[in-house]
Amino acid sequence: MMALKSMRASATAPAARSSRSRCVLVRATAEAETVSKNLEIMRRFSEQYAKRSGTYFCVDKSVTAVVIQGLAEHKDTLGAALCPCRHYDDKEAEAAQGYWNCPCVPMRERKECHCMLFLTEDNDFAGKDQTISMDELKSGIAGMH
């Protein structure tokens, strides 16, 4: 896992000396940003597959972002990019079986992606982009949970 750490330190200036002794407080906060490598993998996969299949991302890219995050989560937990827009009676079995692993069979056979990740040009929700940056991804995911 890629780990990006940023450190922020703030120091409060010492108060004027009074009869009580004062300490200088230096508060250092470490914010660890952990970005799943699978998120980057699924972002790149989505771009490549959109180009290869001649499909486009949703005009509202937060939809794209949310689905890519869902795929990455499944890849983290199940080892496969199981479609995040479905209920499964047994997720592990479905991931092993593969029908709903992205790109799922309906997508591969008929360019049907009910997640709205890969949209054909004639779809009312299709935008013109086949790329999504990590910044756009994070922005789209932010506020979901």
Place this chain on the structure above:
Amino acid sequence: MLASRPTLPAAGRSRAFGPAITTPRTLRSSHIARVANVGEATFDAEVLQASKTQPVLVDFWASWCGPCKLVAPLMDATEKDFGGKLKVVKIEHDANPKLIASYKVYGLPTLIVFKDGAEVEGSKREGAITRALLEQYLKKHGISK
């Protein structure tokens, strides 16, 4: 699949309040109250019992489902648009496995209409939906503005 050009919701971001004006404010989508999330504990009262006095539209959704995010503002707006003739509630997938199993929900989002204490047969609908198609779908099940 989607017959009309969709009106896209703002991507999860609420718009700023406008300046104070003397004429009545136009209600914007950000001012519309969000529909309630219902769970297994409250389903009977909030959906089944409630549907005996007015129809209830249930939106089954999941956290990393992009189309679910896309239709969420439409669900919020619909309850308001129907002015008391329709109640709309949402049921989150992960937290409510018994409801998911009871109503055999697989694709997400899934819409189901409830009337007179029960699911309206044939009302289960999977996938994202535009405002126009939603009104058609509701009309088909006897619900108009």
